[in-house]
Amino acid sequence: MSDFEQAFALALRLLFSFDPALIEIVALSLKVSLSALFLAGLIGLPFGAAVAVTRFPGRGGVIILLNAMMGLPPVVIGLLVYMLLSRAGPLGVLGLLYTPAAMIIAQTILIAPIIAALTWQVVESLEGEYSELFRSMRVPFHRRVPTLLFDARFSLMTVMLAGFGRAVAEVGAVMIVGGNIDHLTRVMTTAIALETAKGDLAQALALGFVLVLIAITVNGAVIVIRQAARRRAYA
Amino acid sequence: MRSHEAAVLPIEARGLRYKAGGRALIGPLDLTISQGGITALMGPNGAGKSLLLRLLHGLIRPTAGTISFSGRAAGDGAPRQALVFQKPVLLRRSVAANISFARSLAGGGEHVDDILAEAGLTAQARQPARLLSGGEQQRLALARAMALRPQLLFLDEPTASLDPPATLLMEDMIAGIAQRGIKIVLVTHDVGQARRLADDIAFMHQGRIVEHGPAGTLIEAAETKEAQAFFAHRLVL
Numbered sequence: 001m002s003d004f005e006q007a008f009a010l011a012l013r014l015l016f017s018f019d020p021a022l023i024e025i026v027a028l029s030l031k032v033s034l035s036a037l038f039l040a041g042l043i044g045l046p047f048g049a050a051v052a053v054t055r056f057p058g059r060g061g062v063i064i065l066l067n068a069m070m071g072l073p074p075v076v077i078g079l080l081v082y083m084l085l086s087r088a089g090p091l092g093v094l095g096l097l098y099t100p101a102a103m104i105i106a107q108t109i110l111i112a113p114i115i116a117a118l119t120w121q122v123v124e125s126l127e128g129e130y131s132e133l134f135r136s137m138r139v140p141f142h143r144r145v146p147t148l149l150f151d152a153r154f155s156l157m158t159v160m161l162a163g164f165g166r167a168v169a170e171v172g173a174v175m176i177v178g179g180n181i182d183h184l185t186r187v188m189t190t191a192i193a194l195e196t197a198k199g200d201l202a203q204a205l206a207l208g209f210v211l212v213l214i215a216i217t218v219n220g221a222v223i224v225i226r227q228a229a230r231r232r233a234y235a
Numbered sequence: 236m237r238s239h240e241a242a243v244l245p246i247e248a249r250g251l252r253y254k255a256g257g258r259a260l261i262g263p264l265d266l267t268i269s270q271g272g273i274t275a276l277m278g279p280n281g282a283g284k285s286l287l288l289r290l291l292h293g294l295i296r297p298t299a300g301t302i303s304f305s306g307r308a309a310g311d312g313a314p315r316q317a318l319v320f321q322k323p324v325l326l327r328r329s330v331a332a333n334i335s336f337a338r339s340l341a342g343g344g345e346h347v348d349d350i351l352a353e354a355g356l357t358a359q360a361r362q363p364a365r366l367l368s369g370g371e372q373q374r375l376a377l378a379r380a381m382a383l384r385p386q387l388l389f390l391d392e393p394t395a396s397l398d399p400p401a402t403l404l405m406e407d408m409i410a411g412i413a414q415r416g417i418k419i420v421l422v423t424h425d426v427g428q429a430r431r432l433a434d435d436i437a438f439m440h441q442g443r444i445v446e447h448g449p450a451g452t453l454i455e456a457a458e459t460k461e462a463q464a465f466f467a468h469r470l471v472l
Contacts (some may be wrong), residue, residue, distance in 0.1 A: 233365035
C-alpha cells in the first residue's frame with residue numbers, strides 16, 4: 001500500500017471512528033463559522049436591504065465599497081483584527097486575541113460585506129417589483145425592510161449559505177487571530193495546514209473530507225432551496 | 236350621503252397637468268366627481284386613464300394643479316384609499332398572509348377569514364399567492380385592498396386579462412363593495428362592464444376629460460365625437 005493509500009485509509013478510519021480530536025476540531029470550526037454567520041447576518045441583511053430601499057448622497061460609493069469588500073483578502077482582515085485585539089491595540093484590554101471570539105470577529109468582518117452586498121442585489125430587485133405597491137399601500141419605511149427580507153427569504157438563504165461557505169473554508173484570518181492553539185482555537189483549515197506541514201497526511205485528509213462534505217452539503221442545500229422556491233413560485 | 240362618501244366626495248381635480256420627458260401626458264384637466272357609487276374612467280389607449288388614476292391616488296405628483304377630497308387637499312386630509320393594479324402584485328407569501336399584511340397596515344379591521352370568504356378564497360388560504368389562477372390573484376388583490384379599510388378604491392382595469400367567468404366574479408365583488416358605500420373609481424375599456432357597473436363615466440381623450448355624465452346617457456348618447464366613436468366601437472385617433 002502506498003503512503004497516499006495508507007493516509008487515505010487512515011483518514012477514513014479516523015472519520016468513521018468519530019475520533020475525539022477530529023470531532024473537537026470540526027465542532028469548533030462549525031461553532032466559530034456559524035456564530036460569525038449569525039452576527040454577519042444580523043449586520044449584513046438589514047444593511048444590504050436598507051441600502052437597497054433608500055436613496056441618499058453617496059449611495060453609489062457605499063455600493064462600490066460593499067462590492068469591493070466582498071473580495072477582501074482574509075489575511076488582511078486577520079492582520080487588522082490582530083492589531084485591534086493585541087495588547088497594544090485599542091481593544092487589547094478585552095483579552096480576546098487567540099480565543100474563538102477573535103476568530104468569530106475576524107470571520108464576521110470577512111463575510112458581513114459579502115452578505116450585505118448580495119442582500120443588496122436580491123432586495124433591490126424585489127424592491128423594484130414591490131415599490132409601486134408599497135407606495136400605494138403607504139407602507140412605512142420601517143415595515144419595508146423586514147417585508148422585503150421576508151419575501152426574499154429563499155434567495156437570502158442561499159446568500160447566507162454562500163457566507164457560511166466562505167467562512168468555514170477560510171484559513172488566513174483565523175490563523176492570525178486564533179493562533180491555531182490545540183484544544184482552544186484549532187479549526188479544520190488551520191489544522192489541515194499544520195498537519196500537512198508536519199507530514200501527518202491522514203489527519204489532514206480526514207479534515208479535508210469533512211470540509212469537502214460541508215461544501216457539498218452547502219451546495220446541495222442551495223439547490224434544494226432553489227427547487228423549493230421554484231415549486232412555491234418564490235412565495 | 237353615506238359616511239365613507241362624505242369623507243371622499245367631491246373628488247376635485249383643478250388645472251391638473253402631468254408632463255414627462257417634455258411631453259404633456261395629462262391636462263390641463265378639470266374633474267369633479269360628486270356622485271357616490273362607481274365612476275368609470277374610459278377612453279382609448281393612451282388617453283391617460285391609468286395616469287389620472289395614479290395622480291388621484293397620489294402615486295405620482297402632478298406637474299401642476301390640485302386634487303382635493305371632500306374639500307381637503309390631497310396629502311393632508313386624503314381619505315383612506317387603496318388601488319388594485321391591472322397586473323396584481325402579490326407578496327411572496329400565502330394568500331392569508333397577503334391579507335394579514337394589509338390588515339396590519341390598517342391596524343386591524345375585518346378578520347382575515349371573513350375577508351377571504353368574501354373573495355371566495357377560503358380554500359386557498361394557505362396556498363402560495365402566486366400559484367393562484369389569474370382570476371383568483373385579482374380577487375386576492377381586491378380583497379387585500381379591502382383589508383386596508385379604504386373609503387376610496389381605485390381599480391385599474393382589474394378584469395383586463397380575465398376570462399368571462401372570472402370577470403363576473405370580480406364584478407360581483409366590485410358591486411358588493413360599492414353597495415357598502417365605498418367610492419370606486421374604475422378604469423375600464425369594456426363598455427359592457429361600464430354599463431353593468433358604472434354610475435357615471437368620465438371619458439378621456441389625449442389627457443383630458445372630454446365628457447362626464449351618467450353612464451347610461453354617455454354610452455347611448457355621447458355628445459363629443461371622440462366618445463361617440465368610442466362607444467360606437469369605431470377607432471378614435
